[in-house]
Amino acid sequence: MREITSVAVLTSGGDSPGMNAAIRGVVRTALSYGITVFGIHRGFTGLLQNDMELLSSASVSNIVQRGGTFLKSARCPEFHDPACRKQAAKILHTRNIEALLVIGGDGSLTGAHLLEEETGIPVIGLPGTIDNDIFGTEDTIGFDTAMNTALDAIDRIRDTADSHERHFLVEVMGRNSGFLATHVGIAAGAEMILVPEYSVNIAEIALQLATSRKAGTGSSGIIVVAEGNEPDLTSKIAHELQQHGLAPHISILGHIQRGGRPSGHDRVLASCLGAVAIEYLLAGYSDIMVGVSNGEVVDIPLDDLIRYRKGLDPELLKIALQLHK
Amino acid sequence: MREITSVAVLTSGGDSPGMNAAIRGVVRTALSYGITVFGIHRGFTGLLQNDMELLSSASVSNIVQRGGTFLKSARCPEFHDPACRKQAAKILHTRNIEALLVIGGDGSLTGAHLLEEETGIPVIGLPGTIDNDIFGTEDTIGFDTAMNTALDAIDRIRDTADSHERHFLVEVMGRNSGFLATHVGIAAGAEMILVPEYSVNIAEIALQLATSRKAGTGSSGIIVVAEGNEPDLTSKIAHELQQHGLAPHISILGHIQRGGRPSGHDRVLASCLGAVAIEYLLAGYSDIMVGVSNGEVVDIPLDDLIRYRKGLDPELLKIALQLHK
Amino acid sequence: MREITSVAVLTSGGDSPGMNAAIRGVVRTALSYGITVFGIHRGFTGLLQNDMELLSSASVSNIVQRGGTFLKSARCPEFHDPACRKQAAKILHTRNIEALLVIGGDGSLTGAHLLEEETGIPVIGLPGTIDNDIFGTEDTIGFDTAMNTALDAIDRIRDTADSHERHFLVEVMGRNSGFLATHVGIAAGAEMILVPEYSVNIAEIALQLATSRKAGTGSSGIIVVAEGNEPDLTSKIAHELQQHGLAPHISILGHIQRGGRPSGHDRVLASCLGAVAIEYLLAGYSDIMVGVSNGEVVDIPLDDLIRYRKGLDPELLKIALQLHK
């Protein structure tokens, strides 16, 4: 078992619901092993400014249910510069911090990997993003909450769509991935789901919706569009539908998908990954992310995250298609 | 007491949460007096198409908690034509329907007024709009729910705004009125509220926000913007803020504010107004809207709605200003 | 205008959603007039222990949306003793605190009144209770949120009641008053509402429900029971219903009605009352509660709260009855 007396934890990149629960998982588990924990403010930006505080058990009390991240987060372009990463390592050494836990998405975990590779500081990553687009893990902290938030919105929109017999094009987050859109679309009973993984024939879609409206089987409907599609796909489709006599509304859900009280699922996931991250660190692992595969907690080399891209499950899309006939 | 044996009810214009509860209030009260009730589909459009159904007590069972309107709604430009209104009266006469209850906003109630004025069909209006912009009533069916829905969204956005120390410009509905924006802004603890009733100096606002950010008293913040402001106000402010080195996000809440389970307040309001509408009709009133003034149910001549514009309470704005220093 | 340089604020008795918004309203308004504000911890208990902190604008930042009260609350039986109230005045004097703002229910405001009467310390009360049972005001801070929370629960229970064709007896809070039960019952579309203001004939109720079930018009249903009814009314009715072959479930909502993010309505109400309390104090008023009458902010002598009991609106109950046939 590795000897560790002091670690630091930070949240980086876009915030996601459950990050607070993950910090709490890390802190309480580390403390139970007698390890000192520093909380770094505003991600790598705060690390470079040596901006951190000592965390006690009480520091993470009553936060498991709060959205956002109490350590605050930021994007840090400077961290792309190796000189800055060297500077970061120096700051950690000066404080006798022996390892770093990074909660964030693809980009943040890449930064973490480079930090270890270049400076030898052991790092453990935790997948914190609503997009669920990280290779090697089926699940990420915040995805489940974001899905539920998007569904709250779409369930409301469905009331208006039905009352007015209108179509709504609803754009959900997910960066370049259709994962969030697919889950949201199935759960919302969406009439159509458009994801960047598959090319879209706008003319065909418009014809299909116009035809089913004329046939009386689809007077209203929800079309879920992933933000990562070709630029302006949503407004292009809207325009095409207008050519067919439909008058669709557009709704871009945007940042509401990022915040809010985390769901139970995300709190349990974040708590467990936080605890396990410390266990893995003590067991000698590093340069890994803790994640979920086949329903079990696993470690994934951070290197893999950079090399591979997570694919969308084609079975899920098939089911989505089948259920909306 | 006026003798009435048969009435019809319709919902018109933009849907609002609580319309179902209002229909239920009308139907159950009418039935308790032995009056037959027809439910007209899709507002005045359905009326012109003679598209209606007989409603029983069971027809409105288990709908008090549902968003939207089960009778469906529509905007009906044809109804601006007096010939169409004459046609509508004819259809009602043919079915021996002696009075019409119209649940909707300003425009729909104007149509209702003209129908009575020109054809003698007694009409009673119920204020159904999330904008709360109808003259003569302090409250409208759907306003309270829309406020809560906007707050759900802003509370989530606040998590991200705080975590990232960013400003968010949040655009809420309200047509030409700042009523929804003011209430939402106070309840959200917004740092700034911009309403169409007062002119906005973009340069001054941007300077103020930039200054308080530099002073460290306002690193993040929510600015609530009413949709009814000058075109593109939101993006103009965003642009000006960027000039001052801030990087605000924009969130346009849009149609999610229209749907959803109605709040308790809106269900009670809608139930009472529905019941009272029938009582007033039986008492001989018509060409009126039932509404709320000084906390009491009142009748307002439909004529007044057309002639006067509801003003924003300056006291409320003063309080809003005072609380966000 | 009265000269005031320092005030204190406390929350007392059962907590209610919106208390934080009320504290914020008091603090920010007082600060805008250059008045120093102390926040007393745990109600009168903390006052007697001289347990308080100086509050800044930042102290009440980001709390408008939080349930509970960050100053904490307590019931304080010692405060029934005049000697203790004298001691409280002494503590306030020592700190040069010139007036006290008390947010709480009937009992807490009675204590506040006696404090002023006996010691001359000016007090202003704010009605903070989910029960809405305070004489002189139509509305109290927390009532609207509690109604919505109870409705969330009942809407869920309705799913099971319908799916299983069962009756549910749902007990809601409200102390000796049926106000909360009546509003919740109307908004929930409850089949029956039992309030302490009207005597209940258990045998008759059971017969009525059993009959409508046999007739096929009421296979399931929600009966809302106010907690303030005769002891064990809920289980007595359940027992009687079993005699008639029904198998009702009982659900006691309990303390979940007290907490949670306050509704928009309660946040606006609390913010306004907080601001107005300071304005009234500066205008020379004291020994009053600020409240709402006929939709307007008013002052009510604290003395009146003790002498009169708020009655239930019979019109509302009549409507409730009419709508559930």
Next chain:
Amino acid sequence: MREITSVAVLTSGGDSPGMNAAIRGVVRTALSYGITVFGIHRGFTGLLQNDMELLSSASVSNIVQRGGTFLKSARCPEFHDPACRKQAAKILHTRNIEALLVIGGDGSLTGAHLLEEETGIPVIGLPGTIDNDIFGTEDTIGFDTAMNTALDAIDRIRDTADSHERHFLVEVMGRNSGFLATHVGIAAGAEMILVPEYSVNIAEIALQLATSRKAGTGSSGIIVVAEGNEPDLTSKIAHELQQHGLAPHISILGHIQRGGRPSGHDRVLASCLGAVAIEYLLAGYSDIMVGVSNGEVVDIPLDDLIRYRKGLDPELLKIALQLHK
């Protein structure tokens, strides 16, 4: 591939959120293969009464987001009698229904197994219960929603517990299993979790809570108690705590955990299991339940459900313990 032209589907036992989405999954998938689908009302009770309707694609439109089950559910003690099961098979044969899909818990799936074993009617089970206590599957339809509902309630209770510095004993559902209590407890950041799988020493618990209160580290707290513990465990603990000078409140969440809009997770799970159930049936399987193991959809012999009992994950409990120090 098995030839099937007609199937029936029913929901049985306690309702759970997502049952409607599961029915929709079954119906839409069956229809896509040209199979006729009957919906049986009120579980096995309705089957024995030959009470069913033909389902179209429109029958299951707009229900994916609704709680409860539109086919209604019931417990059916008669189905324990082999003669009744024979009668059920006869009714299915008369209607040329070739297979039965049963959505429900342990007891309902046992009934389904016996029906196939004794009469040869192919049956496929879907795990529908909030308790997540079915052997062979990690997940059941409704569990995730019930966890979130319980958390909504506990997050509210936490506001009051903190404001009043009180302990709350919160009893959650779960029948004889501690699965729901464990997940809820971790996600709520509960100070203690009591499950039937481990024996509880009341005196020790009370001492522990009283000690940490005196030490100032635990002035308030949430203790989650699974309903399946020894009778009256909750009130016994409350009594013991009172002996130590604490004044805990008790909250029994009860039936609110059963209803409500299903979570996104439960809607996706139910939709997938519904679709897969038909695929497995067509592939020749029967006398199985479709479930989830290691994150993948699997088939579990119904026989196994009767023979084995699902155990609680000790790792999860260890983490729960670690995080609440």
